[in-house]
Amino acid sequence: MLTHSAVLKNAFHPAALLDQPVQSKPTSEPQADEESLDRWMQLVGSVTYYPRRVQIVHEDEAADRLYKVISGTVCTYKVLSDGRRQIGGFYLAGDIFGLESGEGHTLAAETITNAKVLVIRKSVLAALASRNTALTGHLLMLTARELAHVQERVLLLSSKSAQERVVGFLLEMSKRGTSSGNSVELPMSRQDIADYLGLTIETVSRTLWALENCGTIEISRRRRIRFRSRSTLVRLQQ
Amino acid sequence: MLTHSAVLKNAFHPAALLDQPVQSKPTSEPQADEESLDRWMQLVGSVTYYPRRVQIVHEDEAADRLYKVISGTVCTYKVLSDGRRQIGGFYLAGDIFGLESGEGHTLAAETITNAKVLVIRKSVLAALASRNTALTGHLLMLTARELAHVQERVLLLSSKSAQERVVGFLLEMSKRGTSSGNSVELPMSRQDIADYLGLTIETVSRTLWALENCGTIEISRRRRIRFRSRSTLVRLQQ
DNA sequence: CGTAACATTGAGGTCGGTCAACCCGCGTGG
DNA sequence: CCACGCGGGTTGACCGACCTCAATGTTACG
Numbered sequence: 254m255l256t257h258s259a260v261l262k263n264a265f266h267p268a269a270l271l272d273q274p275v276q277s278k279p280t281s282e283p284q285a286d287e288e289s290l291d292r293w294m295q296l297v298g299s300v301t302y303y304p305r306r307v308q309i310v311h312e313d314e315a316a317d318r319l320y321k322v323i324s325g326t327v328c329t330y331k332v333l334s335d336g337r338r339q340i341g342g343f344y345l346a347g348d349i350f351g352l353e354s355g356e357g358h359t360l361a362a363e364t365i366t367n368a369k370v371l372v373i374r375k376s377v378l379a380a381l382a383s384r385n386t387a388l389t390g391h392l393l394m395l396t397a398r399e400l401a402h403v404q405e406r407v408l409l410l411s412s413k414s415a416q417e418r419v420v421g422f423l424l425e426m427s428k429r430g431t432s433s434g435n436s437v438e439l440p441m442s443r444q445d446i447a448d449y450l451g452l453t454i455e456t457v458s459r460t461l462w463a464l465e466n467c468g469t470i471e472i473s474r475r476r477r478i479r480f481r482s483r484s485t486l487v488r489l490q491q
Numbered sequence: 492m493l494t495h496s497a498v499l500k501n502a503f504h505p506a507a508l509l510d511q512p513v514q515s516k517p518t519s520e521p522q523a524d525e526e527s528l529d530r531w532m533q534l535v536g537s538v539t540y541y542p543r544r545v546q547i548v549h550e551d552e553a554a555d556r557l558y559k560v561i562s563g564t565v566c567t568y569k570v571l572s573d574g575r576r577q578i579g580g581f582y583l584a585g586d587i588f589g590l591e592s593g594e595g596h597t598l599a600a601e602t603i604t605n606a607k608v609l610v611i612r613k614s615v616l617a618a619l620a621s622r623n624t625a626l627t628g629h630l631l632m633l634t635a636r637e638l639a640h641v642q643e644r645v646l647l648l649s650s651k652s653a654q655e656r657v658v659g660f661l662l663e664m665s666k667r668g669t670s671s672g673n674s675v676e677l678p679m680s681r682q683d684i685a686d687y688l689g690l691t692i693e694t695v696s697r698t699l700w701a702l703e704n705c706g707t708i709e710i711s712r713r714r715r716i717r718f719r720s721r722s723t724l725v726r727l728q729q
Numbered sequence: 730c731g732t733a734a735c736a737t738t739g740a741g742g743t744c745g746g747t748c749a750a751c752c753c754g755c756g757t758g759g
Numbered sequence: 760c761c762a763c764g765c766g767g768g769t770t771g772a773c774c775g776a777c778c779t780c781a782a783t784g785t786t787a788c789g
Contacts, residue, residue: 331646334729339646353642354635360642386624393631397592400638404579404591404598407641408569410648411689412577415745443768451649456745458769475753475768491571653777681736691778696737713736713786 290391293381294321298373303364310351310362317375319351320344325368326440329360330448340449342403343441345430351375352396365441410451413491418450419460420490423470423478436479528629531619532559536611541602548589548600555613557589558582563606564678567598568686578687580641581679583668589613590634603679648689651729656688657698658728661708661716674717 300323303309309320312331320327322344329341329350341360344350350362382388409421423437431438439446443454450457461478464470469486471479480486538561541547547558550569558565560582567579567588579598582588588600620626647659661675669676677684681692688695699716702708707724709717718724 333646333650337650339650341642341645352635353639354632358639358643382628383624386621386627389624389627389631390620393627393634394592396631396634396638397590400634400641401591401596403638403641403645405596407579407644407648408577410645412571412575412686442766448650453746454768455747455770459745462769491573680734692736693738693779694777697777700737 290388293378293385293388294319294371294373297377297381298371301370301372303368303370305364305366305368308361308363309370310359312361313359314361316351316354316359319349319373319375319378320362321349321371321373322346323369323371325370326365327362327368327370328365328441328445328449329362331360338448339451340445342406343445343449345440348429349395349399352392352399365445415450415452415456415460416463416489417491418452419446419457420464420486422446422450423480424486424490427480435483436477439476439478528626531623531626532557532609532611532616535615535619536609539608539610541606541608543602543604543606546599546601547608548597550599551597552599554589554592554597557587557611557613557616558600559587559609559611560584561607561609563608564603565600565606565608566603566679566683566687567600569598576686577689578683580644581664581683581687583678586667587633587637590630590637603683653688653690653694653698654701654727655729656690657684657695657702658724660684660688661718662724662728665718673721674715677714677716 298319298321301309303325305325309327310318310329324346327344327350329344330338331341332338342350343365353360378388378392382392409418413421426439427437430440441449443457446452447454447457452460461470461472465472469480469482469489471481473479536557536559539547541563543563547565548556548567562584565582565588567582569577569579571577580588581603591598616626616630620630647656651659664677665675668678679687681695684690685692685695690698699708699710702724703710707718707720707727709719711717
């Protein structure tokens with residue numbers, strides 16, 4: 254079956270999306286095609302610069318756009334009726350958001366830092382997809398990946414203690430993002446982290462301090478986290 | 492822009508997926524195509540019958556299959572190292588699971604009731620997708636829909652009280668599932684609900700009782716819930 | 730009728746939320 | 760140079776919602 258998918262992979266694209274490319278290294282995805290998607294997006298999209306802490310998508314806005322973060326950090330969120338804010342996700346350089354097909358329910362989005370964002374109309378992308386079959390396949394792959402990511406997040410959120418959530422968050426950020434070796438630079442505030450994890454800033458703060466206190470991490474300038482013992486973190490995460 | 496998408500929609504399929512079909516009624520999706528996808532799946536897939544409480548997908552199993560529930564109820568889940576179980580989602584008749592493109596992380600799946608399930612190899616589906624462009628588009632739509640659904644769940648889970656979660660769950664189940672008018676038949680046990688919402692069975696039980704006690708719902712034979720005041724529920728959900 | 734699985738109910742402990750005070754770095758302006 | 764304010768972060772005291780553990784009740788099914 255693996256060989257089957259490998260054969261198919263060269264014949265046309267969607268196969269590569271539906272079947273995991275087990276034979277390739279985890280970091281090197283089908284690059285050539287990915288680049289072609291990027292080229293298309295850069296061709297039909299328009300680059301916009303946003304300052305930090307600016308709303309770029311309003312809640313309930315028509316979801317006819319796709320956004321690719323070129324640089325900076327963006328988050329999607331929703332404000333509940335009682336004022337609480339829930340962050341749907343953080344999007345770093347290279348990430349794409351706006352993939353969820355509306356059904357009316359749209360998340361708002363705002364910049365966390367200054368950001369350069371590529372904005373693409375879905376309708377234009379759809380027009381391209383009619384001639385370029387691989388394009389739809391790419392979007393499918395990206396959406397499936399995002400789905401897997403969000404499902405992972407559901408697991409993190411639903412049955413875990415504050416410590417497990419914070420540790421899970423740190424590990425997630427170290428996998429993505431500006432992780433030079435064994436440390437992460439967190440672009441978001443404590444409030445953002447709290448709203449992402451469904452905790453309060455006080456709890457986030459206390460938990461981070463507790464982790465530093467037991468020698469697992471090292472915090473410098475509030476936003477920079479160094480891992481002193483990643484194995485301990487992995488264990489704490491469950 | 493809306494007119495643009497409307498024009499495109501008839502020219503080819505993916506446009507309809509990427510752009511929300513604003514002009515069509517919410518309940519009536521592109522039916523003809525949806526049926527064609529179903530026909531394909533029934534052609535290349537195989538129907539399997541499972542008794543209740545049987546594991547049909549193991550954790551870390553290769554994710555090369557797609558599953559469509561014909562009848563019955565299935566859930567996906569993950570067992571944590573300390574024995575806690577987290578349910579990823581419930582899938583009722585007509586629902587499809589297995590869309591998330593693995594990346595190694597796979598959820599297990601088991602039947603809650605007796606179930607009839609259509610199993611399709613993704614590689615076969617991918618082969619079909621090469622000749623039938625609309626197919627990939629469909630999968631994209633389904634995946635995007637599932638993504639939106641899971642994101643909704645993240646909001647429900649992360650910052651809500653037990654009552655809000657339970658109410659949210661009841662309302663979700665009444666939208667899908669066997670909701671004859673103003674009541675729902677819950678196929679899953681209290682333990683399942685608890686594992687889905689990240690609560691304990693005791694809390695679920697107490698919350699349901701509290702809702703019945705204040706006249707909002709009516710519980711018969713443990714699994715049947717009648718809504719006496721849906722507006723109150725919507726309000727409680729925030 | 731008896732058993733086992735499922736569900737409810739109660740009592741008590743704990744984790745994380747709430748509220749409030751304080752700290753710290755930074756920019757502004759005197 | 761300091762005073763000041765401001766936003767973000769930390770710390771502490773207290774409290775309540777939810778978890779834990781244990782007993783009891785109910786339903787399904789042989």
